[in-house]
Amino acid sequence: MARPRSRLSALRPTARFRAQLARAGVVVLVVVGIFGTLTLAFGISVLQYALGGMVISSIVIVAAIGLTVLYGIRGFANFAYGDIATLGGYVALVLTFGGISLVLGAIITFLLLAAFGVFLEFAVFSRLEGRGVVAPLVASVGVGLIIQNGIRAVAGTQKWLYPVTLGQDFVIVPGLGIHPIRGILTLSVGVILVVAAHVLLKYTNLGKAMRATADNLELAKATGIDTRRVTYAAWAVSCSFASIAGVLLGLGSALSPTVGFESLLLIFAAVIVGGIGSPYGAMLGGLLVGMSQEMSVPVLVWLERPDVLGLQFGANYKVAVPFIILILVLIFRPWGIAGRKPVFAPRAFFLERITRSLRERPVSSEAVAADREAGKS
């Protein structure tokens, strides 16, 4: 006898979603617990650093989504990506100097840079299809050099500020403040773009085609996806996300010709930590990399004390943190923390090799001979 189904059963979450919800709850609890403990132990400044980390992370996440979409579909590391972000920042700067408000300017920049990405694929990178991973990488460095030094030659090496009034920090609790533009605006733009990327990838035909192409180019072609169009779309998405990241970077401090190139390492670390070609991994990786970079500052400042290590300018070493994370991920999980282990995974170098050599019996010539005998009989 069938149980009578309630009217609301259609809205009851599925088992899988409940499990995901539970997992997310555990993660949130753990994070809140860690920060709560740290705050109790070291004071409110920990939360201030965490907030700064969130802001940096949202920029890194926006940039990393753009980079990883292109990386997954086009299959090469775009070293010009940081400079494309810088270009976006400067285009928005020119537009605001032309009398347009920054928001409108950023939207126009978004569209202009999308067109620029399509142009790049058309003019340069489509000619390098099927030439391995290194040839397009070299070409992208060339593109980056042209953009970076073109900006230097035209706009000079000095720093530029957007003509917006920045205002004062908005104080939440004494000792914990957030800047209305550098903090709140950046965070909300980051959230909006993450949601936009999610909607694009999950709920549109283009997004499905993009994911399919990133997963398996040949199979996507075989199912009738126009992979050329998908490639152009990926360039447009990638470069437009880069431009927004560039504008946010310029808002965060100031625009300089190397502002994008300097954060390139952070973005690459986020992409690799998340697993190349996976936008959701890039979000997670961006959060991890950005947070750990900012949260390392108090530790480094502590190391500056003469009775500890006597490090000089400790806070400047925070840029080494993404490098360390990158190397650790390359050693232990080259396919990324969110990615699945591929069937033909590269062998982990240290641990696996040692354990395997302990587990396997040594191969001697007698053993080989014995195997051969066994095979014959």
Place this chain on the structure above:
Amino acid sequence: MTAAAPKKGPAVEPGGFPLNEFIVFSLIGGIVVIGIISAVIAGATPKGILTNLGFYVSVAIIFSVLALGFNLQWGYTGLFNAGIAGFYLIGAYVAAIAITSPAPPIVVGDVVVYPGHLGGFSLPLVVGVLLAMVAAGGAAAVVALPALRLRADYLAIATLALAVTLQIVTRNAQNITGGAIGITSVPPPILFQGTDASFLNAITMVGIGGFVLFALLVILQFMSESPWGRVLRDVREDEEATMALGKNTFSYKLQAFALGGALMGLAGALYAVTLGYLSPESSFAPAVTFSVWVMVIVGGSGNNRGAFVGAFLIYGMEWLSVQVRDQAASGLAANYLLMSVLFIALGVGALLAVLAVQFVGRRVLDRRRAWLLIAAILGAFGAAPAALGALPIGWCFALFVLLFGFAFVVDRAKKSRRARAGIYAAATLYGVGWAFILLQQLAPNAVADSFFYIRLMIIGALLILLIIFRPEGILREKKRVLR
């Protein structure tokens, strides 16, 4: 040989030399000639000119060593290194710390004038160089360990990360590296006194560098022809097949990468000694890495001779641009104009060379025709400035347009890709000269600054064009046929 020479003839005729080598060496010669002429215009003494040229040659040698290291990694083994500047930096700093005398911090009142740096061990030069090679090679091995078993782009990202991080660490770790000021007094190999000191120093460095480069070329050529070098090339062509033949490809890749890194460390040590001071800002910027890529790709990857030639060519461009910038910065507008004219002359010379080759019409020049070509190019050097002095500038431009159009028609008629490339190169050189003249007219102050950046933009454009249209470089790798 008659005009009906077969197109796919022998690469080198008896008594002649191949065209590509001819083009490369005449370009390097052109760079040297322009440098000398500009120095003469600026009123330098013969010794001053020689010192300047010696500087060019010794830094070009350093870049050659870098390019040889990168060629060992990428050209032979196919491992792409995006952090050349990092290994170069390690070599330079390790060598400098090892061979300088102690440098305590200098404090005047409360102000730290110079923060001092680690060490000052006053070791002999050879020990310093060896330490630099070991340190850079070790760093290369450590970075390569996790990244080598992955795809090529992982290695590129990891090495780039190392280079960027090292530059920042060097800038901040004041008590080890002297911070942004750097290490100021690296002793030269032989200490000279008196007015000729810089001249004698330059000559010494050219001698030492030349010896090192020659030895390296011989050793690397020997190694690349050995069974070990054959395995490296096999790894590049098909790693799975090499594994199937029972070779431990990981170990070979690691060896090649570490050796290449050690060579970059050697280049760093030479740099420290040549310049006598180190600072982290421009000498070890990522742009160094990209220049070395261009050098190897221009010369021809997988070819030691190509790496060396590419270094002399591309660093020559940089050196010339510094010369022109100095002329512009010195405020002597006439000198500057003359420099621009020289660029135009180089363009005209290259164009004449292309046309001559078109009419000669073969891949291999015999010695007589080669001399004729050299005469044509030198004639252009003399004739173009003279013509520019006698004719109004607008007429000269019209003349060039006519010449260019003529060349274009010839090119179309003959359908030769080589000639087209040559004409475009000539037009670029000519255009650079014209751009300088225009810039000088329009924005006299902008020239000196923008010069440097325009050079890097040219390098970027070269990277793109080369990788798309001529990935094998000017001097391509020798084809090896199994017998």
